[in-house]
Amino acid sequence: MTSHVQAYRASLLHFSNDPAFDEHATQWHGDGLLIVADGKIVAAGDYSKLSASLPADCELHDYRGKIITPGFIDTHVHYPQTDIIGSPAPGLLPWLNTYTFPAERRFESGEHASEVADFFLAELLRNGTTTAAVYCTVHPQSVDAFFTRSSELNLRMVAGKCLMDRNAPDFLRDTAESGARETEELIHRWHNKGRQHYAITVRFAPTSTPAQLKLAGELATQYRDTYIQTHVAENTDEVKWVKELFPDSRSYLDVYDQYGLMRERALYAHCIWLDDADRARMAATQSVATVCPTSNLFLGSGLFDFANADKLRMPVSLATDVGGGTSFSMLQTMNELYKVGRMAGTHLAAQRMFYMATLGGARALQLEGTIGNFAAGCDADFIVLDPKATPLLARRSATTDSLEEQLFALAILADDRAIAATYSAGACVHTR
Template identity: 65%
Template structure:
């Protein structure tokens, strides 16, 4: 018998998670763990006790444990978004001719308001609501340059007990005066935030130099020193997103081989270092990312919206670089990882690569967890993992209900979700075993 002191509740539904990258296996189905009639057991500590067929577990379950029956629903791990900006929530879908004009016209003025803690806290609440409404239970988040913006974000996240990773932007040049720190103050404020928040509850810190053009060599060097002093914190920044940006970097750092090399030269390539976009990289860059365990976060809706370029899935796979999916709100045009998969599939096809549905869902769950060095902790329904999961309704709209009634395989069902899905498919989101979003009937 399963101990009633261990299991607190149980959910009967279809269950899905991954144990390997489908793109690397001769038989991709071996990467998937799927139970057409499964039972998920969650304990009082907010972790998963068991995940198996209903017929296997039901007879072992104490009568005192409540079972929630979810016919027609699919339970999978909470989705993981590896690159987005919470101060840009209110400027999503703002028109501009490209990345650099968009930053000047919309982003910097919006971020200037985040010195106000009340404003930051209010926007953080809206931002987290949107993530959870879209089934995202972990995200790698940029604050503004103001340390109080990150305090406000972590306060909101901590109060909900959701697993979030965030950091204060470091930016000491080529930006408005009201958004500028210094090499010394940026490092000091970042270290203060690490000590205050990294590992507090479910909160984790990310060192966050915005991108090479807005940091002096002194600031990047100070960030590298912090990365060495705190080897378990994350690093997040942008690289090789836009050709105009790359030209600017080459002028600012003429002695570096490439944009990526600017970060490498100060020690910022390593495990738990996530580089947003990573479009215009060459073979040497990709080899360096692979060898250092660094991660490329692909942001398809943003790259298409700002006409930055097409991420090269084929080259990333062949080079063995960890890569993930991300929304990049507010340059990205949706909080939904399902809509992000939709655009990622099209970008891959334009590059001559067929991205299967199982590959896309792997990248947004188990694959992201592995890339973030958090395998076994998030992104899975395996026993012992944190009970971050979502309840998905494959028939949330009349069209999806009709299409779902004519499917022949799990791959088709997931593909329909990726191509037609959005927040309406997320019936509920759970964080550490507790419901943190439920869609109105």
């Protein structure tokens, strides 16, 4: 039985490393060819060098004038908050109590959870996101609904049930014991089943007792290839609250460290109000900061400090944080990321922002070699970007004179309209 080979002709963009630290990291083929078989990348390179290797019956998709890049990877997003995106509040804690917790109560219903999961996944794909690290609610049925829908689409997703046994409404609390038991059952049911991965999900330190954090850390030690996801140092009121709840911890981040929750595959959203000791600890444990610029600006939380993160080589990735974040689009998220960097005194090159949204996300998830670039054997998760998707973008693209300028125009001016097509494991799952 022969493999069914598909080929895609377009400009190709992917990365072998972080371009902020490696001048040879960007891989660009102006007239490129991507060859796919059985849902995997076979080869990527110049059309002139690869076209002769195509079998006679190969189907060639002509996307000339467009750019093919690996699918975007969103390392922090809440699917139960889809319906409250764009809700007004004076800050994080009032926003949680007024909008988030009541919305999450509805996920007691598996039927509701499935309906939202369908919309959420369609929205990701419409925006070119093929992998995400997703928060469900405290309800195990919210996890089952999400993974069921993701599996049906054959998407590579990371998700988990929130652990929260205090400082939340009664209708959203588990207990330390029930939360750990349900998490372990969900790990056995979903982790590494097809393209699904489980994340031990501590909502944030204030909503977990020391007993719950201890059990979460024990699960993280027992199941070392699972993910860990939580929030840290998002805004000053929250940091102050954590200090009151955990007076013996050196810092907010140290709360998690004391319970064994810092390691590879640990994703820490926000990381705004850290000090250099925290950043060094993130780097030493390879715990990843998932930077959420639209959310941080919308909730007035603060500006991520790229200069000090880079100084200590703290791992970073990019995330939308819907529904505190205001867009599913990783392109629009790059737009806000750039502004956050500028306000904090850093100029972020477009190539680095695209790296963060692709290979940087794969590295955050310890999935380099599986997703994130076009190395042979990687999953064929990729998107087709249209630099002429809108009249303004087309006009600006026509006057760009370098790859950096073209990518910068996409990062600043583009949105979901620039996603001409999205492919997951070689199958087209969205077309505009």
